[in-house]
Amino acid sequence: MRTAPVRVSFEHVGVDFPTQHGPMRVLDDVSFDVRDGEFVSIIGPSGCGKTTLMNIVGGFVQPSQGRVLLDGKPVDAPGPDRGVIFQEYGVFPWLTVRQNIEFGLKLAAGRVPAAQREQTVQRYMGLMGLSDFANHFPKHLSGGMRQRLALARAYAVRPQFLLMDEPFGALDAQTRSAMQDLLLDVLQREGKTVILITHSVEEAIYLSSRIVVVTARPARIRTIIDVPFGYPRAENVHEDPRFGEMRAHIRDLVMQEYAAQARQTVRLSD
Numbered sequence: 339m340r341t342a343p344v345r346v347s348f349e350h351v352g353v354d355f356p357t358q359h360g361p362m363r364v365l366d367d368v369s370f371d372v373r374d375g376e377f378v379s380i381i382g383p384s385g386c387g388k389t390t391l392m393n394i395v396g397g398f399v400q401p402s403q404g405r406v407l408l409d410g411k412p413v414d415a416p417g418p419d420r421g422v423i424f425q426e427y428g429v430f431p432w433l434t435v436r437q438n439i440e441f442g443l444k445l446a447a448g449r450v451p452a453a454q455r456e457q458t459v460q461r462y463m464g465l466m467g468l469s470d471f472a473n474h475f476p477k478h479l480s481g482g483m484r485q486r487l488a489l490a491r492a493y494a495v496r497p498q499f500l501l502m503d504e505p506f507g508a509l510d511a512q513t514r515s516a517m518q519d520l521l522l523d524v525l526q527r528e529g530k531t532v533i534l535i536t537h538s539v540e541e542a543i544y545l546s547s548r549i550v551v552v553t554a555r556p557a558r559i560r561t562i563i564d565v566p567f568g569y570p571r572a573e574n575v576h577e578d579p580r581f582g583e584m585r586a587h588i589r590d591l592v593m594q595e596y597a598a599q600a601r602q603t604v605r606l607s608d
């Protein structure tokens with residue numbers, strides 16, 4: 339993995355957003371690489387700038403300083419090579435479950451022949467437990483089902499990159515665990531490069547090859563941790579003593595950053 343080509347490169351990335359009180363720095367001097375086939379999780383306090391980091395790779399936000407390269411070229415727009423799963427923007431409310439999954443496939447027409455589309459739609463509806471809801475609109479689905487639909491849409495297109503922002507946040511514990519295993523399964527078969535934002539330390543360790551811990555806002559890299567478990571990864575890594583040690587260490591770092599962020603919020607409201 340360490341010798342695989344670099345696919346995503348953050349080079350001294352900074353972002354300032356305008357506010358009533360002047361520019362607010364959200365990212366500061368963020369530099370790291372993501373290599374082909376890596377699974378990198380980003381973890382840090384709420385509101386520190388993680389989604390903004392992801393939005394730059396997605397092509398939705400331009401950095402104020404530095405740059406992000408995708409396969410050596412600066413990212414300037416979204417593209418079908420990047421499957422994006424954001425909590426809020428995952429599904430089109432005016433399309434049914436089936437149509438939502440089909441939509442992405444039609445956009446990626448070059449890569450998914452028409453004859454295969456119906457089969458692909460059926461397959462992902464089945465995998466996500468949505469087959470009985472094929473003709474339902476998202477507003478008639480639960481939050482968890484909508485999230486599974488967003489996952490189905492992204493996976494069906496088989497993008498090279500998956501950019502996932504808390505993709506399992508609205509799911510109950512059982513479904514979350516099933517969706518984590520399904521993701522590992524999809525990666526094992528299709529080999530993708532993944533960036534995942536999560537608030538769950540356990541999820542980050544269970545899924546990732548590396549974990550980037552970021553600081554309170556403005557997000558900087560606090561540390562990058564190599565996960566010592568290979569793939570395919572089995573449920574029983576949870577019982578490995580190294581898993582527990584790593585969880586305690588990362589929780590400690592994240593709690594320190596949450597405390598720093600909370601102090602900032604108090605100062606802002608003074």
Ligand SMILES: Nc1ncnc2c1ncn2[C@@H]1O[C@H](COP(=O)(O)OP(=O)(O)OP(=O)(O)O)[C@@H](O)[C@H]1O
Nearest residue numbers: 355356364382383384385386387388389390391555
């Ligand atoms: N387009 C924007 N314009 C102005 N401010 C923004 C914009 N996008 C995000 N922000 C602000 O930047 C800060 C970081 O937001 P971001 O969504 O990146 O954080 P986050 O770490 O992903 O948070 P969470 O974990 O709660 O999802 C927040 O204070 C947010 O209000």
